Amino acid sequence: MDNRIYKIKDSVDLFLNDNIFLTAYFMNTRKRKTFKVNNVLVKLLEQLDGERNITQLSEYMVKEYDVAFEDVLASIEHLNSSGIITEKVQDHLINETTRTRYNRQINYFSEFFDDEKQAEIAQQKLIDAKVLIFGSGAIGGNIAIQLAMAGVTHFTLFDYDKVEPSDIARHLYFSYATVGMYKVEALKNYLNKINPKIIVDTVNQALYPEADIEELVKGKSFVVNTLDEPYIGYTSAKISRICVKYDIPHFIGGGFDAHLASTGELVIPHITPCADCYVTHFTESLKGWKPKKHPVKNRSDQIGGLASMSLFSSSYATMEIIKTITNIVDMRKDYKVRGELMFKDFSLNYLTVKKDPNCAVCGKDATL
Ligand SMILES: [Zn+2]
Incomplete structure (x- = not known):
């Protein structure tokens, strides 16, 4: 079981043109990236709910869309390395009350890192x-x-x-x-x-x-x-x-x-x-x-x-x-x-x- 959960970054806007080109607009840095995408990736983005882990998501994709398991994993990797999705933090460094207070700021920090956890570490550095x-x-x-x-x-x-x-x-x-x-x-x-x-x-x-x-x-x-x-x-x-x-x-x-x-x-x-x-x-x-x-x-x-x-x-x-x-x-x-x-x-x-x-x-x- 792969328990990692991914979600689309809050600071990324996505636009799909003709089901072929995906444009990601990174609000915090004003960068823009356009990719040629396939059907698996488009469907995957629709299913990334930040709730299901990689195994659950992959099984769903294989069953519903008849795609190869490896293709789902490759798509997740591609979206992650492009900075569009981020691994959701499950074992939080910062308690919920503090996270709620600095929620917007932590979101902002996460734009600069590959995963959300680094943003919490950055917040903790300020607290310490x-x-x-x-x-x-x-x-x-x-x-x-x-x-x-x-x-x-x-x-x-x-x-x-x-x-x-x-x-x-x-x-x-x-x-x-x-x-x-x-x-x-x-x-x-x-x-x-x-x-x-x-x-x-x-x-x-x-x-x-x-x-x-x-x-x-x-x-x-x-x-x-x-x-x-x-x-x-x-x-x-x-x-x-x-x-x-x-x-x-x-x-x-x-x-x-x-x-x-x-x-x-x-x-x-x-x-x-x-x-x-x-x-x-x-x-x-x-x-x-x-x-x-x-x-x-x-x-x-x-x-x-x-x-x-x-x-x-x-x-x-x-x-x-x-x-x-x-x-x-x-x-x-x-x-x-x-x-x-x-x-x-x-x-x-x-x-x-x-x-x-x-x-x-x-x-x-x-x-x-
Ligand atoms: Zn000097």
Whole structure:
């Protein structure tokens, strides 16, 4: 008895032309494949109910349509290798309540794998991930919220600041009721509204140059830096160097005053450029560029922006983080460097920064 059960993927639309050509349209990737099909395959697709196992299905096909047993098996194999059908998970990794909550997301993940079980494994990776987020502002907070919605249940939040009235215009999760609260506490409460099972550790302090954060970083699955005080370059270098040392993927988002819809930077140690590689890139590209500062006075010290821009940046970052944690996309091959969304025409422009082979942090002869 072959107990495997197959079903047509929820994300695949099928169209049959003249009973000869089958077109499969993969909704999640927008790919389209057209096959020449025979009668056995057409009938098989009609009978794939996600209930009967391979033996039961094959016996039915042999009896009803007088087809060869081997042809049925070959057709199942063909449909499976084409990504149209998937083996149904019978011994679930994730319990029913959790599956129901993340059902659509698991379906989406399954598009990227040969079988549905891999999608559950990807979901479980999110549930098990331990994420440390520096900064509970517009970027860090919205990344935390989206990761919580996606299933992450272990967070460490690091921020010294308190919620101010002006924060309400820029953050989804702060309200008049939270003004005066520490941001990490207000954000923690919000995450627990999304999922009461979420465990949040809070570190209520500023990131000083001499602060020892190594113990905090060690053992985390992913680290996010959105601390732009005193300067995003300093905090990123400090955090990125420790993450590279412990081989922890991290994301640098925030500090976007000068470029409000930046995508941020995904850093996978020894694969992508690290924070120091970016510094080298900018030092090189700005070489010889020493303009005299124009003596303009009385300018506002806060550059304007829209909450939607920080939501774009945090959503972009969250998708990159989810891809990296779940491995649904091989980010070691398909990573992007920092880019910027132009508000005016919605063009998304990426830098040409490359990993520096001589980088003191991530290069072959690293010294830091
Ligand atoms: Zn580097």
